[in-house]
Amino acid sequence: MTDNIKHLIDRLEQSQTLSREELTLLLECRDQQSADYLFERARSVRHRVYGREVFTRGLIEFTNYCKNDCYYCGIRKSNAAAERYRLSKEQILDCCRVGYGLGFRTFVLQGGEDGYFNDDRLTGIISSIKAGYPDCAVTLSLGERNRASYQALFDAGADRYLLRHETANDNHYARLHPEAMSLAHRKQCLFQLKEIGYQVGCGMMVGSPGQTTDCLVDDLLFLKELNPHMVGIGPFIPHHDTPFADEPAGTLELTLFLLGVIRLLLPNVLLPATTALGTIHPLGREKGIEAGGNVVMPNLSPVDVRNKYLLYDNKICTGDEAAECRSCLQRRMEGIGYQLTASRGDYRATVTN
Numbered sequence: 001m002t003d004n005i006k007h008l009i010d011r012l013e014q015s016q017t018l019s020r021e022e023l024t025l026l027l028e029c030r031d032q033q034s035a036d037y038l039f040e041r042a043r044s045v046r047h048r049v050y051g052r053e054v055f056t057r058g059l060i061e062f063t064n065y066c067k068n069d070c071y072y073c074g075i076r077k078s079n080a081a082a083e084r085y086r087l088s089k090e091q092i093l094d095c096c097r098v099g100y101g102l103g104f105r106t107f108v109l110q111g112g113e114d115g116y117f118n119d120d121r122l123t124g125i126i127s128s129i130k131a132g133y134p135d136c137a138v139t140l141s142l143g144e145r146n147r148a149s150y151q152a153l154f155d156a157g158a159d160r161y162l163l164r165h166e167t168a169n170d171n172h173y174a175r176l177h178p179e180a181m182s183l184a185h186r187k188q189c190l191f192q193l194k195e196i197g198y199q200v201g202c203g204m205m206v207g208s209p210g211q212t213t214d215c216l217v218d219d220l221l222f223l224k225e226l227n228p229h230m231v232g233i234g235p236f237i238p239h240h241d242t243p244f245a246d247e248p249a250g251t252l253e254l255t256l257f258l259l260g261v262i263r264l265l266l267p268n269v270l271l272p273a274t275t276a277l278g279t280i281h282p283l284g285r286e287k288g289i290e291a292g293g294n295v296v297m298p299n300l301s302p303v304d305v306r307n308k309y310l311l312y313d314n315k316i317c318t319g320d321e322a323a324e325c326r327s328c329l330q331r332r333m334e335g336i337g338y339q340l341t342a343s344r345g346d347y348r349a350t351v352t353n
């Protein structure tokens with residue numbers, strides 16, 4: 001590690017703004033030693049804000065119907081091999097009941113962009129969850145909708161919204177998505193969600209086809225601009241029935257480095273060690289926490305639909321019961337000196353000590 005790189009990491013930790021050139025240098029000149037230093041600083045910031053707690057979110061993958069055709073995604077509409085399913089309201093509430101008993105206090109409803117779930121159906125589901133579990137947070141991850149719809153879902157009780165921007169570079173966005181989709185609209189959605197009052201999460205895939213250092217620097221600058229409450233990043237992993245079937249996956253090493261950088265860039269951010277990270281390396285989630293992450297999102301979906309919500313190949317935990325997923329993660333986190341908590345795990349705006 002050169003003094004120059006150490007100096008950049010120190011400046012990031014002191015909340016100084018790095019220029020495009022400096023961020024480029026940091027990403028391009030990284031080595032194992034600089035990564036170790038970065039992770040040590042990221043952990044120290046994370047411990048100051050969130051201690052050694054790891055927040056959990058119970059992920060309910062409630063539909064794999066999707067009207068979009070994102071080139072990377074296994075549930076894209078053109079994938080005729082995907083076996084489609086939708087959970088009923090009762091099935092979703094059942095997941096919440098099981099999850100509540102296991103200690104989850106945040107439920108994440110994630111799905112493809114499925115027109116069946118209009119505002120009426122969704123507000124009914126959200127208000128039932130909030131009525132049954134008033135001490136729980138509801139996070140939505142349903143893609144792009146109009147402002148009135150986001151407002152209606154918020155009014156029904158939704159607390160948070162995850163909408164990864166996927167890449168903050170226009171050309172790269174066009175490489176990953178059909179023409180009907182645009183980065184400008186994605187960003188507009190994110191700003192609207194924030195205005196409405198959601199805790200908002202964006203994020204990108206690491207190592208998606210065509211991604212350059214420049215794209216990643218655009219991502220980091222966009223994160224600083226949006227200043228989200230959550231950032232979800234994970235490696236791109238190919239799915240065999242998509243146009244990107246033969247593309248290489250993103251690496252553990254670069255994903256971890258970016259997690260560390262994001263912890264310093266946005267000290268208070270909620271930062272998950274994702275399932276995709278756990279998929280490319282058996283200790284991926286542990287390493288993600290040790291790089292500055294503070295959230296894990298075990299799966300609460302019914303076991304009989306798990307193997308149908310396949311965004312990418314070899315996804316882990318598709319055969320496990322919710323209870324197994326939670327206790328497995330608890331063991332894993334305890335193994336590295338962290339503790340799963342049963343709280344809502346809200347964003348902390350200020351450092352607590």
Ligand code: SAH
Nearest residue numbers: 072073111112142143164235236237311312
């Ligand atoms: N329809 C929702 C949820 C999308 S799935 C939405 O648009 O927000 C959640 C995330 O999975 C996506 O945002 C994307 O970043 C990630 N994902 C999709 N395909 C992937 C792949 N092949 N490898 C890694 N991550 C992928």
